[in-house]
Amino acid sequence: MSRLHVFWTVGTSFAVFGLQAIHAILLARLLGPTGRGEYGTAMFYAQTMIYIGLAGSQYSIARHAANLTGGSAALQRSALRVGLRTGLAAMLIAMSLSLLALPAEKSYLLPLCLICALLLPAEHLRLTALAVDHGRGAFNRYNFARIAGATVFPMLLLPLFLYGVDNLWLIAPLTVLVSAAGYLLYWAVSDTRQVWKGVIAPPPGQLLREGVPDAFAVLATDLYDRLGMFLVLWLVTFEEQGHYLTAIPAVSLLLVGPNALALFAFNFGADQAHPLSQRRAFQLAIMVLLVQAASYWVLSFWLQPLLLLLYGEAFRDALPVASVLLIAAALSGCAIVGDGYLRGRGRSSLGVWTRLASGVVMLLAVLAWTSVSPLLRVAMATALGHGFNLLLTASLIFRDIRARGRRVPSTASL
Numbered sequence: 001m002s003r004l005h006v007f008w009t010v011g012t013s014f015a016v017f018g019l020q021a022i023h024a025i026l027l028a029r030l031l032g033p034t035g036r037g038e039y040g041t042a043m044f045y046a047q048t049m050i051y052i053g054l055a056g057s058q059y060s061i062a063r064h065a066a067n068l069t070g071g072s073a074a075l076q077r078s079a080l081r082v083g084l085r086t087g088l089a090a091m092l093i094a095m096s097l098s099l100l101a102l103p104a105e106k107s108y109l110l111p112l113c114l115i116c117a118l119l120l121p122a123e124h125l126r127l128t129a130l131a132v133d134h135g136r137g138a139f140n141r142y143n144f145a146r147i148a149g150a151t152v153f154p155m156l157l158l159p160l161f162l163y164g165v166d167n168l169w170l171i172a173p174l175t176v177l178v179s180a181a182g183y184l185l186y187w188a189v190s191d192t193r194q195v196w197k198g199v200i201a202p203p204p205g206q207l208l209r210e211g212v213p214d215a216f217a218v219l220a221t222d223l224y225d226r227l228g229m230f231l232v233l234w235l236v237t238f239e240e241q242g243h244y245l246t247a248i249p250a251v252s253l254l255l256v257g258p259n260a261l262a263l264f265a266f267n268f269g270a271d272q273a274h275p276l277s278q279r280r281a282f283q284l285a286i287m288v289l290l291v292q293a294a295s296y297w298v299l300s301f302w303l304q305p306l307l308l309l310l311y312g313e314a315f316r317d318a319l320p321v322a323s324v325l326l327i328a329a330a331l332s333g334c335a336i337v338g339d340g341y342l343r344g345r346g347r348s349s350l351g352v353w354t355r356l357a358s359g360v361v362m363l364l365a366v367l368a369w370t371s372v373s374p375l376l377r378v379a380m381a382t383a384l385g386h387g388f389n390l391l392l393t394a395s396l397i398f399r400d401i402r403a404r405g406r407r408v409p410s411t412a413s414l
Helices: 003-052 055-067 075-099 103-116 120-136 139-163 168-189 206-212 212-225 227-235 238-251 253-270 278-311 314-345 349-368 374-405
Strands: none
Touching: 003 103, 003 120, 003 139, 003 168, 003 212, 003 227, 003 238, 003 253, 003 278, 003 314, 055 075, 055 120, 055 206, 055 212, 075 103, 075 120, 075 206, 103 168, 120 139, 120 168, 120 212, 139 168, 168 349, 206 212, 212 227, 212 314, 212 349, 227 238, 227 349, 227 374, 238 278, 238 314, 238 374, 253 278, 253 314, 278 314, 278 374, 314 349, 314 374, 349 374
Protein backbone atom coordinates (compact mmCIF):
# COMPACT_ATOMS: atom_id res chain seq x y z
CA MET A 1 0.00 0.00 0.00
CA SER A 2 1.42 3.37 -0.99
CA ARG A 3 1.86 6.44 1.16
CA LEU A 4 -0.56 8.20 -1.16
CA HIS A 5 -3.26 5.70 -0.20
CA VAL A 6 -2.50 6.24 3.48
CA PHE A 7 -2.78 10.03 3.22
CA TRP A 8 -5.84 9.80 0.95
CA THR A 9 -7.62 7.47 3.37
CA VAL A 10 -6.71 9.48 6.47
CA GLY A 11 -7.72 12.68 4.67
CA THR A 12 -11.02 11.10 3.68
CA SER A 13 -11.65 10.13 7.29
CA PHE A 14 -11.17 13.73 8.36
CA ALA A 15 -13.48 14.91 5.58
CA VAL A 16 -16.15 12.42 6.68
CA PHE A 17 -15.69 13.58 10.25
CA GLY A 18 -16.18 17.17 9.13
CA LEU A 19 -19.40 16.30 7.33
CA GLN A 20 -20.65 14.33 10.32
CA ALA A 21 -19.76 17.25 12.58
CA ILE A 22 -21.83 19.55 10.37
CA HIS A 23 -24.88 17.31 10.63
CA ALA A 24 -24.34 16.99 14.41
CA ILE A 25 -24.23 20.79 14.72
CA LEU A 26 -27.33 21.21 12.57
CA LEU A 27 -29.20 18.60 14.61
CA ALA A 28 -28.20 20.14 17.94
CA ARG A 29 -29.01 23.69 16.83
CA LEU A 30 -32.30 22.59 15.31
CA LEU A 31 -33.55 20.35 18.13
CA GLY A 32 -31.93 21.82 21.27
CA PRO A 33 -30.68 19.67 24.20
CA THR A 34 -33.99 17.93 24.90
CA GLY A 35 -34.83 17.23 21.25
CA ARG A 36 -31.29 16.00 20.65
CA GLY A 37 -31.74 13.57 23.52
CA GLU A 38 -35.02 12.35 22.03
CA TYR A 39 -33.43 11.77 18.63
CA GLY A 40 -30.53 9.94 20.27
CA THR A 41 -33.01 7.65 22.01
CA ALA A 42 -34.85 6.96 18.75
CA MET A 43 -31.57 6.05 17.02
CA PHE A 44 -29.93 4.15 19.89
CA TYR A 45 -30.78 0.54 19.05
CA ALA A 46 -30.58 1.08 15.28
CA GLN A 47 -27.06 2.51 15.64
CA THR A 48 -26.13 -0.28 18.04
CA MET A 49 -27.01 -2.91 15.43
CA ILE A 50 -25.17 -1.32 12.48
CA TYR A 51 -21.89 -3.14 13.09
CA ILE A 52 -22.98 -5.77 15.59
CA GLY A 53 -25.59 -6.92 13.08
CA LEU A 54 -22.97 -7.54 10.39
CA ALA A 55 -21.81 -10.49 12.54
CA GLY A 56 -18.16 -9.98 11.59
CA SER A 57 -18.88 -10.61 7.90
CA GLN A 58 -17.17 -7.37 6.82
CA TYR A 59 -13.84 -8.82 7.96
CA SER A 60 -14.26 -12.21 6.31
CA ILE A 61 -15.26 -10.39 3.11
CA ALA A 62 -12.19 -8.13 3.32
CA ARG A 63 -9.88 -11.10 3.87
CA HIS A 64 -11.26 -12.88 0.79
CA ALA A 65 -10.91 -9.68 -1.23
CA ALA A 66 -7.29 -9.27 -0.12
CA ASN A 67 -6.42 -12.66 -1.62
CA LEU A 68 -8.25 -12.27 -4.95
CA THR A 69 -6.16 -12.96 -8.03
CA GLY A 70 -8.84 -11.97 -10.55
CA GLY A 71 -11.95 -9.83 -10.65
CA SER A 72 -14.13 -9.15 -7.64
CA ALA A 73 -17.60 -9.37 -9.21
CA ALA A 74 -18.43 -12.80 -7.77
CA LEU A 75 -17.33 -11.77 -4.29
CA GLN A 76 -19.21 -8.48 -4.57
CA ARG A 77 -22.43 -10.34 -5.36
CA SER A 78 -21.92 -12.69 -2.45
CA ALA A 79 -21.12 -9.79 -0.12
CA LEU A 80 -24.34 -8.00 -1.03
CA ARG A 81 -26.38 -11.09 -0.26
CA VAL A 82 -24.67 -11.25 3.10
CA GLY A 83 -25.54 -7.58 3.67
CA LEU A 84 -29.18 -8.16 2.81
CA ARG A 85 -29.45 -11.07 5.25
CA THR A 86 -27.68 -9.34 8.10
CA GLY A 87 -29.49 -6.06 7.47
CA LEU A 88 -32.94 -7.61 7.72
CA ALA A 89 -31.99 -9.60 10.82
CA ALA A 90 -30.45 -6.53 12.47
CA MET A 91 -33.56 -4.49 11.71
CA LEU A 92 -35.80 -7.04 13.44
CA ILE A 93 -33.48 -7.21 16.45
CA ALA A 94 -33.37 -3.41 16.77
CA MET A 95 -37.15 -3.27 16.61
CA SER A 96 -37.45 -5.96 19.27
CA LEU A 97 -35.02 -4.17 21.59
CA SER A 98 -36.97 -0.95 21.15
CA LEU A 99 -40.15 -2.77 22.17
CA LEU A 100 -38.58 -4.44 25.19
CA ALA A 101 -35.82 -2.17 26.48
CA LEU A 102 -36.85 1.49 26.56
CA PRO A 103 -37.19 3.34 29.89
CA ALA A 104 -40.87 3.81 30.72
CA GLU A 105 -40.62 7.61 30.64
CA LYS A 106 -39.09 7.46 27.16
CA SER A 107 -41.33 4.77 25.68
CA TYR A 108 -43.46 7.29 23.79
CA LEU A 109 -40.60 7.41 21.26
CA LEU A 110 -41.17 3.76 20.26
CA PRO A 111 -42.69 4.59 16.82
CA LEU A 112 -39.64 6.70 15.98
CA CYS A 113 -37.34 3.88 17.13
CA LEU A 114 -39.11 1.49 14.75
CA ILE A 115 -38.78 3.95 11.87
CA CYS A 116 -35.06 4.44 12.47
CA ALA A 117 -34.49 0.66 12.48
CA LEU A 118 -35.54 0.60 8.81
CA LEU A 119 -32.16 2.08 7.83
CA LEU A 120 -30.30 -1.15 8.59
CA PRO A 121 -30.82 -3.21 5.38
CA ALA A 122 -29.53 -0.45 3.09
CA GLU A 123 -26.69 0.39 5.47
CA HIS A 124 -25.54 -3.23 5.52
CA LEU A 125 -25.63 -3.42 1.73
CA ARG A 126 -23.33 -0.40 1.63
CA LEU A 127 -20.93 -1.68 4.30
CA THR A 128 -20.51 -5.16 2.81
CA ALA A 129 -19.83 -3.61 -0.60
CA LEU A 130 -17.22 -1.32 0.94
CA ALA A 131 -15.60 -4.32 2.65
CA VAL A 132 -14.68 -5.72 -0.76
CA ASP A 133 -12.94 -2.48 -1.75
CA HIS A 134 -11.18 -2.35 1.62
CA GLY A 135 -9.74 -5.82 1.17
CA ARG A 136 -8.75 -5.22 -2.47
CA GLY A 137 -7.06 -1.96 -1.61
CA ALA A 138 -9.38 -0.09 -3.99
CA PHE A 139 -9.12 3.01 -1.84
CA ASN A 140 -10.08 5.54 -4.51
CA ARG A 141 -13.63 4.20 -4.79
CA TYR A 142 -13.72 3.27 -1.12
CA ASN A 143 -12.90 6.81 -0.04
CA PHE A 144 -15.13 8.48 -2.63
CA ALA A 145 -18.12 6.40 -1.54
CA ARG A 146 -17.51 7.29 2.10
CA ILE A 147 -17.41 11.02 1.37
CA ALA A 148 -20.44 10.88 -0.92
CA GLY A 149 -22.46 8.98 1.66
CA ALA A 150 -21.53 11.38 4.45
CA THR A 151 -22.62 14.37 2.37
CA VAL A 152 -26.28 13.32 2.12
CA PHE A 153 -27.48 13.96 5.68
CA PRO A 154 -26.11 17.52 6.02
CA MET A 155 -27.64 18.39 2.65
CA LEU A 156 -31.05 17.13 3.79
CA LEU A 157 -30.81 18.82 7.19
CA LEU A 158 -29.72 22.23 5.93
CA PRO A 159 -33.14 23.27 4.51
CA LEU A 160 -34.83 22.11 7.73
CA PHE A 161 -32.38 24.17 9.75
CA LEU A 162 -32.82 27.27 7.60
CA TYR A 163 -36.61 27.10 7.91
CA GLY A 164 -36.63 25.99 11.56
CA VAL A 165 -38.41 22.68 10.94
CA ASP A 166 -37.62 20.75 14.13
CA ASN A 167 -40.01 17.83 13.63
CA LEU A 168 -38.61 14.44 14.68
CA TRP A 169 -41.32 12.72 12.63
CA LEU A 170 -39.67 14.21 9.55
CA ILE A 171 -36.04 13.80 10.62
CA ALA A 172 -36.37 10.08 11.46
CA PRO A 173 -37.55 9.07 7.95
CA LEU A 174 -34.81 11.25 6.46
CA THR A 175 -32.30 9.17 8.43
CA VAL A 176 -33.57 6.06 6.64
CA LEU A 177 -33.32 7.86 3.30
CA VAL A 178 -29.68 8.72 4.02
CA SER A 179 -28.68 5.04 4.24
CA ALA A 180 -30.53 4.18 1.04
CA ALA A 181 -28.88 7.10 -0.78
CA GLY A 182 -25.47 6.03 0.55
CA TYR A 183 -25.79 2.60 -1.03
CA LEU A 184 -27.11 3.98 -4.32
CA LEU A 185 -24.17 6.38 -4.53
CA TYR A 186 -21.77 3.47 -4.06
CA TRP A 187 -23.58 1.41 -6.71
CA ALA A 188 -23.29 4.34 -9.13
CA VAL A 189 -19.47 4.20 -9.01
CA SER A 190 -19.10 0.43 -8.56
CA ASP A 191 -17.43 -1.70 -11.24
CA THR A 192 -20.03 -4.43 -10.61
CA ARG A 193 -23.42 -3.20 -11.80
CA GLN A 194 -25.04 -6.64 -12.22
CA VAL A 195 -25.10 -7.32 -8.50
CA TRP A 196 -28.09 -9.66 -8.38
CA LYS A 197 -27.24 -11.80 -11.44
CA GLY A 198 -24.11 -13.77 -12.19
CA VAL A 199 -21.58 -16.00 -10.47
CA ILE A 200 -21.52 -15.90 -6.66
CA ALA A 201 -18.35 -16.98 -4.85
CA PRO A 202 -17.74 -17.83 -2.11
CA PRO A 203 -21.26 -18.70 -0.89
CA PRO A 204 -22.79 -16.11 1.47
CA GLY A 205 -23.13 -18.74 4.17
CA GLN A 206 -19.38 -19.35 4.10
CA LEU A 207 -18.65 -15.64 4.54
CA LEU A 208 -21.01 -15.53 7.51
CA ARG A 209 -19.43 -18.60 9.12
CA GLU A 210 -15.91 -17.28 8.64
CA GLY A 211 -16.96 -14.00 10.24
CA VAL A 212 -18.14 -15.64 13.48
CA PRO A 213 -14.84 -15.16 15.40
CA ASP A 214 -14.86 -11.50 14.40
CA ALA A 215 -18.55 -11.26 15.30
CA PHE A 216 -17.81 -11.88 18.96
CA ALA A 217 -15.09 -9.24 18.88
CA VAL A 218 -17.38 -6.71 17.18
CA LEU A 219 -20.14 -7.53 19.66
CA ALA A 220 -17.84 -6.94 22.61
CA THR A 221 -16.33 -3.81 21.03
CA ASP A 222 -19.59 -2.13 20.12
CA LEU A 223 -21.39 -3.03 23.33
CA TYR A 224 -18.40 -1.73 25.25
CA ASP A 225 -18.21 1.46 23.17
CA ARG A 226 -21.94 2.06 23.62
CA LEU A 227 -22.06 1.12 27.29
CA GLY A 228 -21.78 4.77 28.25
CA MET A 229 -24.66 5.65 25.93
CA PHE A 230 -26.74 2.84 27.39
CA LEU A 231 -26.12 4.05 30.93
CA VAL A 232 -26.99 7.59 29.91
CA LEU A 233 -30.20 6.32 28.28
CA TRP A 234 -31.33 4.85 31.60
CA LEU A 235 -29.80 7.22 34.17
CA VAL A 236 -30.37 10.77 32.95
CA THR A 237 -33.05 13.06 31.52
CA PHE A 238 -33.48 13.87 27.82
CA GLU A 239 -31.76 17.22 28.32
CA GLU A 240 -28.71 15.64 29.98
CA GLN A 241 -28.70 12.96 27.31
CA GLY A 242 -28.65 15.71 24.70
CA HIS A 243 -25.58 17.24 26.37
CA TYR A 244 -23.82 13.87 26.37
CA LEU A 245 -24.66 13.22 22.72
CA THR A 246 -23.40 16.68 21.80
CA ALA A 247 -20.14 16.14 23.67
CA ILE A 248 -19.38 12.93 21.78
CA PRO A 249 -18.97 14.45 18.27
CA ALA A 250 -17.14 17.39 19.86
CA VAL A 251 -14.37 15.04 21.04
CA SER A 252 -14.56 12.44 18.25
CA LEU A 253 -11.89 14.20 16.22
CA LEU A 254 -9.45 12.14 18.28
CA LEU A 255 -10.94 8.97 16.77
CA VAL A 256 -10.78 9.97 13.10
CA GLY A 257 -7.10 9.30 12.48
CA PRO A 258 -7.03 6.06 14.50
CA ASN A 259 -10.05 4.64 12.65
CA ALA A 260 -8.29 5.26 9.35
CA LEU A 261 -4.99 3.86 10.62
CA ALA A 262 -6.80 0.75 11.87
CA LEU A 263 -7.48 -0.18 8.23
CA PHE A 264 -3.75 -0.30 7.58
CA ALA A 265 -3.04 -1.99 10.92
CA PHE A 266 -5.46 -4.69 9.75
CA ASN A 267 -3.40 -5.17 6.59
CA PHE A 268 -0.16 -5.29 8.63
CA GLY A 269 -1.64 -8.10 10.68
CA ALA A 270 -3.04 -9.96 7.67
CA ASP A 271 0.27 -9.83 5.75
CA GLN A 272 1.76 -13.30 6.25
CA ALA A 273 4.83 -12.62 4.13
CA HIS A 274 6.10 -9.57 6.03
CA PRO A 275 5.25 -9.82 9.75
CA LEU A 276 6.03 -6.84 11.96
CA SER A 277 9.14 -6.90 14.08
CA GLN A 278 8.98 -5.82 17.71
CA ARG A 279 11.10 -2.79 16.89
CA ARG A 280 8.83 -1.67 14.05
CA ALA A 281 5.72 -2.28 16.14
CA PHE A 282 7.17 -0.22 18.98
CA GLN A 283 7.97 2.64 16.58
CA LEU A 284 4.43 2.61 15.21
CA ALA A 285 2.95 2.50 18.72
CA ILE A 286 5.02 5.52 19.79
CA MET A 287 3.89 7.39 16.67
CA VAL A 288 0.21 6.73 17.46
CA LEU A 289 0.67 7.78 21.10
CA LEU A 290 2.42 11.01 20.12
CA VAL A 291 -0.23 11.90 17.55
CA GLN A 292 -3.00 11.29 20.08
CA ALA A 293 -1.23 13.25 22.82
CA ALA A 294 -0.64 16.24 20.53
CA SER A 295 -4.22 16.11 19.25
CA TYR A 296 -5.55 15.98 22.81
CA TRP A 297 -3.50 19.00 23.86
CA VAL A 298 -4.65 21.10 20.90
CA LEU A 299 -8.30 20.10 21.16
CA SER A 300 -8.46 20.56 24.94
CA PHE A 301 -7.30 24.16 24.47
CA TRP A 302 -9.99 24.94 21.90
CA LEU A 303 -12.80 22.75 23.23
CA GLN A 304 -14.78 25.36 25.16
CA PRO A 305 -14.76 28.19 22.61
CA LEU A 306 -15.48 25.83 19.73
CA LEU A 307 -18.31 24.00 21.48
CA LEU A 308 -20.04 27.24 22.47
CA LEU A 309 -19.48 28.78 19.05
CA LEU A 310 -20.84 25.80 17.15
CA TYR A 311 -23.61 24.60 19.45
CA GLY A 312 -24.55 27.74 21.37
CA GLU A 313 -25.07 28.66 25.02
CA ALA A 314 -27.87 26.10 25.37
CA PHE A 315 -25.15 23.43 25.44
CA ARG A 316 -22.80 25.05 27.98
CA ASP A 317 -23.57 22.25 30.45
CA ALA A 318 -21.98 19.81 28.01
CA LEU A 319 -18.50 21.27 28.67
CA PRO A 320 -17.59 19.27 31.82
CA VAL A 321 -18.69 16.04 30.18
CA ALA A 322 -16.84 16.86 26.95
CA SER A 323 -13.61 17.54 28.87
CA VAL A 324 -13.68 14.08 30.44
CA LEU A 325 -14.76 12.34 27.24
CA LEU A 326 -11.82 13.99 25.46
CA ILE A 327 -9.48 11.91 27.63
CA ALA A 328 -11.54 8.81 26.91
CA ALA A 329 -11.38 9.46 23.16
CA ALA A 330 -7.60 9.89 23.18
CA LEU A 331 -7.14 6.54 24.94
CA SER A 332 -9.75 4.81 22.81
CA GLY A 333 -8.09 5.96 19.59
CA CYS A 334 -4.85 4.22 20.50
CA ALA A 335 -6.70 0.98 21.26
CA ILE A 336 -8.63 1.19 17.97
CA VAL A 337 -5.39 0.96 15.98
CA GLY A 338 -4.33 -2.05 18.01
CA ASP A 339 -7.67 -3.72 17.38
CA GLY A 340 -7.12 -3.36 13.65
CA TYR A 341 -3.88 -5.34 13.92
CA LEU A 342 -5.46 -8.12 15.99
CA ARG A 343 -8.33 -8.45 13.52
CA GLY A 344 -5.91 -8.74 10.64
CA ARG A 345 -4.15 -11.52 12.53
CA GLY A 346 -7.46 -13.33 12.87
CA ARG A 347 -7.19 -12.98 16.65
CA SER A 348 -9.99 -10.54 17.18
CA SER A 349 -11.49 -12.84 19.80
CA LEU A 350 -8.84 -11.48 22.16
CA GLY A 351 -10.64 -8.14 22.02
CA VAL A 352 -13.70 -9.81 23.48
CA TRP A 353 -11.93 -10.45 26.76
CA THR A 354 -10.27 -7.05 26.97
CA ARG A 355 -13.60 -5.32 26.50
CA LEU A 356 -15.46 -7.56 28.89
CA ALA A 357 -12.87 -6.76 31.55
CA SER A 358 -12.93 -3.04 30.72
CA GLY A 359 -16.73 -3.00 30.74
CA VAL A 360 -16.70 -4.48 34.23
CA VAL A 361 -14.27 -1.73 35.29
CA MET A 362 -16.66 0.89 33.88
CA LEU A 363 -19.69 -0.53 35.66
CA LEU A 364 -17.85 -0.79 38.97
CA ALA A 365 -16.70 2.81 38.61
CA VAL A 366 -20.26 4.02 37.94
CA LEU A 367 -21.46 2.18 41.04
CA ALA A 368 -18.58 3.43 43.19
CA TRP A 369 -18.57 7.14 42.34
CA THR A 370 -21.95 7.88 43.88
CA SER A 371 -20.94 11.38 44.99
CA VAL A 372 -20.66 12.50 41.34
CA SER A 373 -23.65 13.39 39.15
CA PRO A 374 -24.83 10.47 36.97
CA LEU A 375 -23.84 12.21 33.72
CA LEU A 376 -20.29 13.03 34.81
CA ARG A 377 -19.98 9.66 36.53
CA VAL A 378 -20.61 7.86 33.24
CA ALA A 379 -18.02 10.02 31.44
CA MET A 380 -15.36 9.38 34.11
CA ALA A 381 -16.05 5.65 34.07
CA THR A 382 -15.73 5.67 30.28
CA ALA A 383 -12.27 7.25 30.45
CA LEU A 384 -11.14 4.73 33.06
CA GLY A 385 -12.45 1.81 31.00
CA HIS A 386 -10.70 2.98 27.82
CA GLY A 387 -7.40 3.36 29.66
CA PHE A 388 -7.65 -0.16 31.07
CA ASN A 389 -8.57 -1.54 27.64
CA LEU A 390 -5.56 0.14 26.01
CA LEU A 391 -3.15 -1.48 28.46
CA LEU A 392 -4.63 -4.93 27.87
CA THR A 393 -4.66 -4.51 24.06
CA ALA A 394 -1.03 -3.35 23.92
CA SER A 395 0.15 -6.29 26.01
CA LEU A 396 -1.66 -8.76 23.72
CA ILE A 397 -0.22 -7.22 20.54
CA PHE A 398 3.38 -7.40 21.68
CA ARG A 399 2.90 -10.92 23.00
CA ASP A 400 1.57 -11.94 19.58
CA ILE A 401 4.46 -10.25 17.76
CA ARG A 402 7.03 -12.02 19.96
CA ALA A 403 5.36 -15.38 19.35
CA ARG A 404 5.12 -14.71 15.61
CA GLY A 405 8.77 -13.69 15.45
CA ARG A 406 9.85 -17.03 16.87
CA ARG A 407 8.04 -18.88 14.07
CA VAL A 408 9.49 -17.01 11.07
CA PRO A 409 13.03 -16.24 9.87
CA SER A 410 14.39 -12.96 11.23
CA THR A 411 14.88 -11.63 7.68
CA ALA A 412 11.10 -11.53 7.28
CA SER A 413 10.55 -9.39 10.33
CA LEU A 414 10.95 -6.11 8.47
